[in-house]
Amino acid sequence: xxxxxxxxxxxxxxxxxxxGAALHQAQIINDNxxxxxxxxxxxxxxxxxxxxxxxxxxFLCLVRALGKLNYFLEGCVFDGIGDFTAVKSxxxxxxxxxxxxxxxxxxxxxxxxxxxxxxxxxxxxxxxxLRRWPLPNDMDxxxxxxxxxxxxxxxxSNQCYRLEHHLL
Numbered sequence: 001x002x003x004x005x006x007x008x009x010x011x012x013x014x015x016x017x018x019x020g021a022a023l024h025q026a027q028i029i030n031d032n033x034x035x036x037x038x039x040x041x042x043x044x045x046x047x048x049x050x051x052x053x054x055x056x057x058x059f060l061c062l063v064r065a066l067g068k069l070n071y072f073l074e075g076c077v078f079d080g081i082g083d084f085t086a087v088k089s090x091x092x093x094x095x096x097x098x099x100x101x102x103x104x105x106x107x108x109x110x111x112x113x114x115x116x117x118x119x120x121x122x123x124x125x126x127x128x129x130l131r132r133w134p135l136p137n138d139m140d141x142x143x144x145x146x147x148x149x150x151x152x153x154x155x156x157s158n159q160c161y162r163l164e165h166h167l168l
Contacts, residue, residue, distance in 0.1 A: 002038050006026060007079065009024040010114075011024065019065075055086030063107055066107055067106065091107075
């Protein structure tokens with residue numbers, strides 16, 4: 001179950017096959033920080049999206065993840081971790097095309113709270129695996145809450161269950 005006092009880490013990865021994102025958070029357990037998963041999202045690339053370049057696909061993945069995980073991330077400090085070398089330049093485009101402009105506007109509310117870090121997709125296996133084996137597009141329930149709780153407290157596990165059903 002997330003603790004909104006601690007920052008989140010949003011790992012994303014995209015390819016010509018799918019989009020994947022994993023939301024993690026470090027919490028203090030027995031005086032040690034332990035990072036664990038909060039939520040996973042994944043979906044296949046749509047036919048029109050298959051024509052995007054690699055950097056546009058990564059940007060699409062970021063926009064999709066922020067939209068799906070808004071419940072967790074709105075107003076929170078978090079790190080965006082992914083293959084963001086080209087995405088950083090797309091964020092600074094002076095004359096973006098229409099869909100790039102829409103994406104820039106869509107993530108504007110997160111820019112003050114999000115720190116972007118570059119990390120190759122094959123290094124963070126969680127989002128890499130989600131994009132390699134994406135959920136089919138016809139699935140409505142493309143956001144799955146992690147069942148593992150940071151504590152053994154059954155009340156927190158029930159909160160996670162209720163949160164999962166709220167998201168789905």
